[in-house]
Amino acid sequence: MTSTDPTTPSKREYATPTFQTTRLTFTPLAQTDATALHELRSAPECMKWSRQGRPDASVAETQKWLDGSLAEVTAEAEADTAGPAESRNSRPDPRKDVVFAVRELSHVESGAAEDRIVAQAGFRKAKSEVTGVERFEIGYMFVPGVWGKGYASEAAQGMVRWWFELYPGDSESEKPEGIYSIVAKANPASLRVMEKCGFQLVAEGVDDHGEEVVEFCMNNE
Numbered sequence: 001m002t003s004t005d006p007t008t009p010s011k012r013e014y015a016t017p018t019f020q021t022t023r024l025t026f027t028p029l030a031q032t033d034a035t036a037l038h039e040l041r042s043a044p045e046c047m048k049w050s051r052q053g054r055p056d057a058s059v060a061e062t063q064k065w066l067d068g069s070l071a072e073v074t075a076e077a078e079a080d081t082a083g084p085a086e087s088r089n090s091r092p093d094p095r096k097d098v099v100f101a102v103r104e105l106s107h108v109e110s111g112a113a114e115d116r117i118v119a120q121a122g123f124r125k126a127k128s129e130v131t132g133v134e135r136f137e138i139g140y141m142f143v144p145g146v147w148g149k150g151y152a153s154e155a156a157q158g159m160v161r162w163w164f165e166l167y168p169g170d171s172e173s174e175k176p177e178g179i180y181s182i183v184a185k186a187n188p189a190s191l192r193v194m195e196k197c198g199f200q201l202v203a204e205g206v207d208d209h210g211e212e213v214v215e216f217c218m219n220n221e
C-alpha cells in the first residue's frame, strides 16, 4: 500500500498536537532530540523518580530510550488504525503514551543556537500500583537548573487543559476519565505541585519498589 491509499494512515496522523503555555512549548519527542534531552536524563536527582530509577550513562543510552519510547507510541497508533477502515477509529487516540519535549518559549523565540529541552512530560495508560485500576497517568520531570520557577505547575495545568479540550465529551457517557498521578511521599516538591494544581488525593499505598506513594486525581468538571 502507498501513503495515498485511504486505508493507510500517514505518519502525520500519529503526530501529537503541539501546544504552549505562558512560558513553555510542548512538542512530541522526536528521534533527533537525544542530545538536547540528555542533560535531563543524565541528572540523578531527576531520574531517581523515573521508572528507570537511574540516570542514562551516555547520549547513546538516551537515544536508545528515545527509540524505544517512540516505537511504543507508533505501535499504539498503528494498533488503533489496523483492520478494515469501517472498524477502526478515523483518528488514532493520541492519549496513548504521549511523550512531549518541553522547551522554554523565550529560548525558542530568541533563536538560540543550542537546542535545550527543559523537561520531558506526558501521559500513559497504566494500571495504578496502588488501586490496580487502569487509567491515564500524567508525568513530568524538569532539569534541576529550572526548578522553583513554577514551570512544573504551569506544565501540569497546561497538559490537563490540553487533555480535556481534546476530549470534552458532550454527554454523561462520553465524559472523559480523570487524570491520575502517583507521587512518592518522599518527594515534597512534586506533592506541592499536585496541591498547587488542585489535584485531589484519592489513595495511598506502596508502589512496586516498596516506596510509600500517594495517588492523586484531577477530574474534568
Ligand SMILES: CC(C)(COP(=O)(O)OP(=O)(O)OC[C@H]1O[C@@H](n2cnc3c(N)ncnc32)[C@H](O)[C@@H]1OP(=O)(O)O)[C@@H](O)C(=O)NCCC(=O)NCCS
Pocket: 045, 046, 047, 049, 140, 141, 142, 143, 146, 147, 148, 149, 150, 151, 152, 153, 154, 182, 183, 184, 187, 188, 189, 190, 192, 193
Ligand atoms: C517535582 C518537580 C517536577 C517540580 O518542578 P518545579 O518546576 O520546581 O515545580 P514548581 O516550581 O511548579 O513548584 C514546586 C513547589 O514545590 C516547593 N518545593 C520545592 N522543594 C520543596 C521541598 N523540599 N519541600 C517542600 N516544598 C518544596 C516549591 O517551593 C514550590 O512551591 P511554591 O510555589 O509554593 O513555593 C521537579 O523538582 C522535578 O523534575 N523533580 C524530579 C522529577 C520528579 O520528581 N518528577 C515528578 C515525579 S511524580
